[in-house]
Amino acid sequence: MLDGVGPIHPLRTHPLRDRLVNEVHARPTMPLTAPQSASHLAVVTGEHAASEIHDHLVLLCERHRVVPPTAGADYFIADLGTLQLRWERHTEFVSYTFYRRSGGENPFAEPPIEAVPRNWLATLPGEMLVALHVSLMQRPEGVSDAETAFPVTRLFAQESLIDCRMAGGIATGFTDCHIHADGFGRILVLMDEAKGPINPHQTGRMVQRLLEIETYRTMALLGLPHAREAAPRLAKAEQRLGEITTALASDAPRSGSIHRETDRELLDHLAGLSAEIERLSSQTSYRFSATSAYTALVTRRISELREDRLLGLQTYGEFMERQLQPAIRTCESVAARQEMLARRLARACQMLRARIEVTLQEQNRDLLHSMDQRAHLQLRLQETVEGLSVVAISYYAIALIGHVIDALAGVSGRPWLGEVGAGLAVPVVVGIVWIGIRRIRRRIAPAGSGHRNSWAPPALDGTRS
Numbered sequence: 001m002l003d004g005v006g007p008i009h010p011l012r013t014h015p016l017r018d019r020l021v022n023e024v025h026a027r028p029t030m031p032l033t034a035p036q037s038a039s040h041l042a043v044v045t046g047e048h049a050a051s052e053i054h055d056h057l058v059l060l061c062e063r064h065r066v067v068p069p070t071a072g073a074d075y076f077i078a079d080l081g082t083l084q085l086r087w088e089r090h091t092e093f094v095s096y097t098f099y100r101r102s103g104g105e106n107p108f109a110e111p112p113i114e115a116v117p118r119n120w121l122a123t124l125p126g127e128m129l130v131a132l133h134v135s136l137m138q139r140p141e142g143v144s145d146a147e148t149a150f151p152v153t154r155l156f157a158q159e160s161l162i163d164c165r166m167a168g169g170i171a172t173g174f175t176d177c178h179i180h181a182d183g184f185g186r187i188l189v190l191m192d193e194a195k196g197p198i199n200p201h202q203t204g205r206m207v208q209r210l211l212e213i214e215t216y217r218t219m220a221l222l223g224l225p226h227a228r229e230a231a232p233r234l235a236k237a238e239q240r241l242g243e244i245t246t247a248l249a250s251d252a253p254r255s256g257s258i259h260r261e262t263d264r265e266l267l268d269h270l271a272g273l274s275a276e277i278e279r280l281s282s283q284t285s286y287r288f289s290a291t292s293a294y295t296a297l298v299t300r301r302i303s304e305l306r307e308d309r310l311l312g313l314q315t316y317g318e319f320m321e322r323q324l325q326p327a328i329r330t331c332e333s334v335a336a337r338q339e340m341l342a343r344r345l346a347r348a349c350q351m352l353r354a355r356i357e358v359t360l361q362e363q364n365r366d367l368l369h370s371m372d373q374r375a376h377l378q379l380r381l382q383e384t385v386e387g388l389s390v391v392a393i394s395y396y397a398i399a400l401i402g403h404v405i406d407a408l409a410g411v412s413g414r415p416w417l418g419e420v421g422a423g424l425a426v427p428v429v430v431g432i433v434w435i436g437i438r439r440i441r442r443r444i445a446p447a448g449s450g451h452r453n454s455w456a457p458p459a460l461d462g463t464r465s
Contacts, residue, residue: 027075029208030086030099031200034138034191037102038207039113039184042130042215044093052125053094057087060120083115092290094126095215107135107188108155129222130215131184134207139172139190155186164315165308167206170195173305177214177319185214209301213316216294216301217324223291224327226284227334233280234337237273241341244269245348248355263356270352274345281338288335295328390437394430401425 045053054071061068061078069076069087076087086097098112111133113121153161156176163174174188187210191198244266298320307315314322405421 027088028077029201029204030077030084030097032099032136032204032207033198033200034136034189034203035102036136037100037107037110037112038132038134038136038211039098039111039116040130040132040134040211040215041096041113041124041128042093042218043096043124043126044129045126047092049125050089053089056120056123056125060085060117063117063120083112093129093215093219095130095211096124097211102135107137108133108186111182111184113184130218131179132187132211132214133182133184134187134189134211136189136191136203136207139192152188155188160319161313162316162319163313164305166305167202168195168306169308170198171203171206173210173316175210175214177217177323187211187214206305209304213298213301216297217320220291220294220298220324221327223284223287223331226287227331230280230284230334230338233276234334234341237277237280238341240269240273241344241348244273248348248352263352263359266352267349267356270345270349274342274349277338277342277345281342284335284338288331291328291331295324298324386437390430390434393433393437394426397429397433398422398425401429 050072054069054073057076058068060080064078064080066078066080074089076085078085078087080098082100084099086095086099088095098116100112100115102110113133152163152174156174157178160176160178161174162176163172165172170192172190172192174190175186177185179185189207189210191203247262247266302316302320305316307317309315402422402425405425408421
């Protein structure tokens with residue numbers, strides 16, 4: 001609490017409330033007054049070097065006997081004697097900005113970076129991507145814009161000179177987005193007190209916006225090499241997808257082993273192509289998303305400058321529109337092309353799966369039809385066998401009965417009764433056997449199936465019972 005008094009309400013506080021409120025006030029700007037100079041470094045470190053970055057910053061603080069930041073801090077300001085340090089940690093880079101009072105006619109003659117220990121700079125974790133010198137000076141009284149622009153052209157490349165009035169005309173900024181002989185870019189800001197009172201916090205915010213524009217612009221351009229590398233791979237993948245789609249749409253036979261082999265090959269090609277596009281997407285999607293986010297920040301910071309054209313030269317907004325936007329649109333185009341190719345691949349896979357499913361259904365239909373024919377033949381054969389079984393059983397039964405009748409005829413002294421009895425027993429035995437087999441098949445058949453008994457033997461007259 002600001003006044004040191006605890007809350008008087010009995011409400012239970014969310015554990016993240018203080019952290020979320022303080023987030024609004026994170027990364028405050030440095031109040032600046034002219035003449036002032038700054039050296040700004042943006043070092044790409046990735047997302048997994050927090051402890052190494054913190055330990056290295058602690059070394060600088062210990063050398064200047066300054067209390068270091070706590071582990072996990074994202075922002076730090078320290079007075080290093082002749083220098084002031086503003087340190088920020090972002091998602092994939094860390095920025096170091098050194099400030100000190102300056103003087104002299106040449107605004108970039110003695111940059112603050114010269115006062116930083118060289119051995120400490122040489123061991124900075126990560127890779128330096130952005131290096132800028134900023135000079136904040138007062139415009140001499142009675143000097144016009146035209147008179148100011150003439151000596152400025154000696155400090156910057158004239159063909160790419162950017163200059164604009166900012167914050168309602170109280171400041172004029174100059175830069176050329178070039179790397180000069182010392183390995184640093186340059187930004188010159190001239191303050192004009194005749195336009196009105198100048199607030200140090202407003203000046204600090206303005207200089208911070210200029211630094212962020214250059215930093216975020218360079219970070220956004222990291223996606224361009226990825227886009228240029230991905231473009232020919234996407235073109236080759238699109239060509240392969242076109243060939244696969246043409247083969248898929250051809251009038252190939254829809255049955256047989258040749259067609260199945262063709263579909264399998266097409267599916268293998270689609271699977272390999274999908275894996276390649278997915279691998280490419282995993283390599284570039286984060287970079288393209290970061291490019292889009294950094295571009296939005298650059299656009300926002302430029303709008304916050306409230307630029308006015310000066311002496312007919314290009315402004316920040318015009319320069320970024322002409323030089324930065326083509327590269328950003330290239331990244332956006334490749335990202336959209338990559339996403340569209342993934343959707344086309346998904347549709348092609350769906351079409352091929354549908355085609356294979358239809359083929360399998362047709363094959364299953366043909367298989368069921370052939371199985372039905374085989375079952376029908378088996379049924380007919382079984383019915384024939386069952387008819388023969390009735391004859392066989394009847395034959396043996398009549399033979400047994402014949403022996404009994406012959407024995408009885410021999411006892412009675414009438415041998416002719418044996419042949420007559422055997423002949424009369426034939427229809428009776430056959431009928432009994434046929435009825436018995438019929439009843440046995442009915443008992444074996446599923447009860448309540450509602451189907452005609454297919455196991456019934458043929459009738460004696462040759463018709464189905």
